[in-house]
Amino acid sequence: MSALTPTRTPVPRTPAEPGAEAPARRPLRRDLLRSERPGVRIAAWSTVVVFGGFALLPVYWLLATALTPRDQVFAYPPRLFPATPTLDAFAALAGNEQLFVYLRNSLLVSVLTAVLSVLVSAYMGYSFSKFRYRGRRSLMYFVLASQMFPQALLLVTLYSLFSAYGLLNTYTALVLSFTTFTLPLCVWMLKGFFDTIPDELIEAARVDGASRLRIIHSIVLPLSAPGLIAAGLFAFVRGWNDFIFALTLAGPEKQTLPPGLVNTFVGEAATAWPELMAASLAVSLPVAIAFIALQKYLVGGLTAGAVKG
Numbered sequence: 001m002s003a004l005t006p007t008r009t010p011v012p013r014t015p016a017e018p019g020a021e022a023p024a025r026r027p028l029r030r031d032l033l034r035s036e037r038p039g040v041r042i043a044a045w046s047t048v049v050v051f052g053g054f055a056l057l058p059v060y061w062l063l064a065t066a067l068t069p070r071d072q073v074f075a076y077p078p079r080l081f082p083a084t085p086t087l088d089a090f091a092a093l094a095g096n097e098q099l100f101v102y103l104r105n106s107l108l109v110s111v112l113t114a115v116l117s118v119l120v121s122a123y124m125g126y127s128f129s130k131f132r133y134r135g136r137r138s139l140m141y142f143v144l145a146s147q148m149f150p151q152a153l154l155l156v157t158l159y160s161l162f163s164a165y166g167l168l169n170t171y172t173a174l175v176l177s178f179t180t181f182t183l184p185l186c187v188w189m190l191k192g193f194f195d196t197i198p199d200e201l202i203e204a205a206r207v208d209g210a211s212r213l214r215i216i217h218s219i220v221l222p223l224s225a226p227g228l229i230a231a232g233l234f235a236f237v238r239g240w241n242d243f244i245f246a247l248t249l250a251g252p253e254k255q256t257l258p259p260g261l262v263n264t265f266v267g268e269a270a271t272a273w274p275e276l277m278a279a280s281l282a283v284s285l286p287v288a289i290a291f292i293a294l295q296k297y298l299v300g301g302l303t304a305g306a307v308k309g
Contacts, residue, residue, distance in 0.1 A: 066278035089274035102260030110239035117235035125190030147184040169251030182235040193227030
């Protein structure tokens with residue numbers, strides 16, 4: 001070593017005592033909301049209130065319009081609270097049998113889309129995560145780039161394809177079309193989750209004589225349950241909320257709720273706004289309940305693989 005080379009004195013570290021637990025780190029948002037400095041605490045709570053109110057205002061306006069009589073919807077000046085609230089719009093939904101047909105179609109198509117998306121993306125994500133082969137990286141980016149194609153372009157292509165094979169106005173056309181735009185994100189989501197599974201665990205199972213399918217079905221997929229649930233929920237919501245594909249590819253008997261509600265309550269001369277808002281609020285409840293029930297799996301599945309090491 002040259003004499004001119006600066007030397008650095010190593011800083012001694014205090015060894016951790018055996019059995020001592022690392023101090024738990026509190027979430028940043030909780031630190032800000034409970035900060036000892038009043039200015040920081042007030043700013044944090046103000047931000048939460050402003051953004052929370054901005055996010056919930058459309059939902060409240062949906063409910064307020066549903067409770068307003070039809071002849072008062074466009075009253076001026078607009079009222080924040082309905083002057084004479086009524087449940088007539090919700091009562092009208094119960095007597096509309098066609099809405100239950102749309103609801104059945106939405107449930108069937110969304111569930112099948114979620115199952116197919118999770119099934120295909122699980123094998124693709126596992127391949128991208130645990131195998132090394134020529135063209136793997138290019139194929140991964142191609143799958144991601146397919147998410148960027150305009151939906152109108154995919155719609156024209158799928159319409160021609162389904163028309164050639166006689167699949168228009170069928171549930172199959174809806175499920176396959178919904179899967180095309182849910183699959184890329186599901187594949188990348190599950191790949192990130194599979195990256196967190198140690199390779200040593202798979203090697204140990206292989207040494208014990210387990211086949212590749214046995215490793216996937218008995219070890220990898222059970223450990224990846226939160227990621228599978230998050231991907232399935234994402235695919236379910238995309239299929240539940242789609243409008244343009246369901247309007248174009250499904251006939252009157254196979255239409256789902258979004259185009260069904262428009263065809264039922266939106267007319268050329270007038271629109272039944274209270275009934276439309278009440279129906280929109282009612283059909284949003286299953287998705288909201290699913291998010292609340294599965295939120296812990298959703299957060300874990302979306303953040304898995306974000307930090308590795």
